[in-house]
Each structure stands twice: as structure tokens, then as C-alpha cells.
Amino acid sequence: MKPWNNRTLALIAGFSYLAIFFLAIFANFFALESIIQHPLETISQNGQIVRLGVIAFILAAIFDTIVAIAFFHLNPEHPLTLSSFCFRTIHAILMAIGTFAMFMTLHQKTAEDILRMIEIFNTIWLIGLIFFGIHLILLAKILPIPKLISIFLTIAGIVYILDTGLHITLENYKLYEDLFLAMVAIPSIIGEMSLSIWLLWMGGKSSN
Numbered sequence: 001m002k003p004w005n006n007r008t009l010a011l012i013a014g015f016s017y018l019a020i021f022f023l024a025i026f027a028n029f030f031a032l033e034s035i036i037q038h039p040l041e042t043i044s045q046n047g048q049i050v051r052l053g054v055i056a057f058i059l060a061a062i063f064d065t066i067v068a069i070a071f072f073h074l075n076p077e078h079p080l081t082l083s084s085f086c087f088r089t090i091h092a093i094l095m096a097i098g099t100f101a102m103f104m105t106l107h108q109k110t111a112e113d114i115l116r117m118i119e120i121f122n123t124i125w126l127i128g129l130i131f132f133g134i135h136l137i138l139l140a141k142i143l144p145i146p147k148l149i150s151i152f153l154t155i156a157g158i159v160y161i162l163d164t165g166l167h168i169t170l171e172n173y174k175l176y177e178d179l180f181l182a183m184v185a186i187p188s189i190i191g192e193m194s195l196s197i198w199l200l201w202m203g204g205k206s207s208n
Contacts, residue, residue, distance in 0.1 A: 007202075008203070009073055010199045010200070010203035011199070011200065012066065013066075013067050013070035013071060013196075014197070016064075016067045017063075017192065017196035018200075019060075020060050020064060023057070023060040023063070024060055026053070026056050027053045027056035027057045031049050031054075032118070032121075034046065035050060035105055035114065035115075036118060039105075039114040040110075040111050043106060043108065050102070050105060051103075051106070054099050057095060058099055061092045061095040061096040062092075064092035065092045068084075069085070071084065071085065071143070075143065081142055083138055084142055087132070087134045087135040088131070088135040090131045091128045091132040091135065094125070094128035095124075095125065095128055098120075098121045101120040101121040105117045126163075126168075129161075129164050130160070130164050133156070133158065133159075133160030133161040133164075134161070136160070136188075137157035140154045140157070143195075151191075152194065153192070153195065155187040155191070156188035156191045160188070163180050163183065163184050166180060
């Protein structure tokens with residue numbers, strides 16, 4: 001028996017997805033980017049943004065887990081549901097573990113040591129994206145979503161996995177970083193944002 005009806009589950013997943021988007025934007029483009037661009041200045045003069053970034057990543061991991069639970073209960077009978085849940089949960093756990101390295105930047109004294117912590121964080125993050133990519137591919141087959149959203153989720157899942165593989169195998173990855181970022185960002189933003197809007201719409205109209 002479901003703990004909530006489909007309407008409630010869709011709303012929980014939709015609002016949680018939106019929360020993840022906003023938390024990730026702040027954590028990545030303000031906190032993390034500030035450390036990468038100005039490591040010593042950020043740690044010594046603006047440590048609060050690092051702490052807020054850590055909290056944002058942890059909250060994103062919590063909301064990620066909530067989304068995984070909601071998706072699981074939306075279609076628990078599907079043979080791929082449990083696998084999808086596990087892959088997204090592993091991704092959330094790795095994200096939470098990775099924030100420890102980001103927090104440790106506050107205790108480093110040189111730019112090299114600060115950036116080394118960020119490199120550890122990014123490595124754990126990339127490994128997590130492999131699991132997240134698999135989750136998206138499975139999710140596209142599990143949920144009764146519009147075909148176009150399903151296609152974008154599948155593409156996003158594939159490019160997440162591909163990008164991580166290229167990070168590991170290409171020595172000159174930095175030369176193509178902007179291209180690979182666009183390859184990941186475009187389908188993932190379209191697919192996942194469309195999914196969150198669809199979930200909110202379904203939650204608002206469903207009477208189940």
C-alpha cells in the first residue's frame with residue numbers, strides 16, 4: 001500500500017526537484033566557482049559562502065533522496081523501479097560524502113591544498129553522476145511521462161555517463177570542457193526541468 005496518493009507523490013517529487021535545481025545553482029556557480037577562481041581569498045575572506053555551499057549540497061542530497069523515494073512509490077510494481085531507486089540513492093550518498101572534501105577547504109592554508117580538496121570533491125561528484133545517469137535512463141522507462149521528456153532524460157543519462165568516462169580517459173579533457181559541459185547541460189536541464197514541471201502539473205490535476 002502506498003504511503004501517499006499519486007497526487008501527493010508527484011507534488012513532493014516536483015517541488016523537491018525544483019529545490020535541487022536552486023540549491024545546485026547556488027552551490028556550484030557561487031560557492032564552488034568562487035573557491036576555484038579565488039581559492040585563498042574565498043577561504044580567508046569569504047568562508048561563509050563555502051559553509052553555505054556545503055549546506056546547499058547536503059540539502060540537495062536530502063531532496064535527491066526524497067525524490068528517489070517518491071519515484072519509487074509512484075510505480076513500485078515496475079521491474080526497474082528498485083534499481084532506479086538504488087542508483088539515485090547511491091548518487092545522493094556520494095554527493096553528501098563529497099561535501100566533506102569541500103568543507104575541508106576551510107582548513108587548508110595554500111591554494112594548492114584548497115584546490116586538491118576541490119579535486120577530490122569533483123572526483124566523487126563525477127563518480128556519482130554515473131549512478132545518476134543510469135537512474136535517468138531507467139526513470140525514462142518507468143514513469144508514464146510524455147515521450148519527449150523521456151527522450152531528453154535518456155539522452156541526459158547517456159551524456160552524464162559519457163562525460164564522466166571522458167573525464168577519466170581523456171588527458172586533454174580541459175580542451176573540450178566547454179563542449180562537453182554543453183552536451184551535458186542542454187538535455188539534462190530540458191529533461192529534468194520538464195519532468196519537474198510535469199510532476200507539478202500531474203500533482204495539481206490528479207485526483208488519485
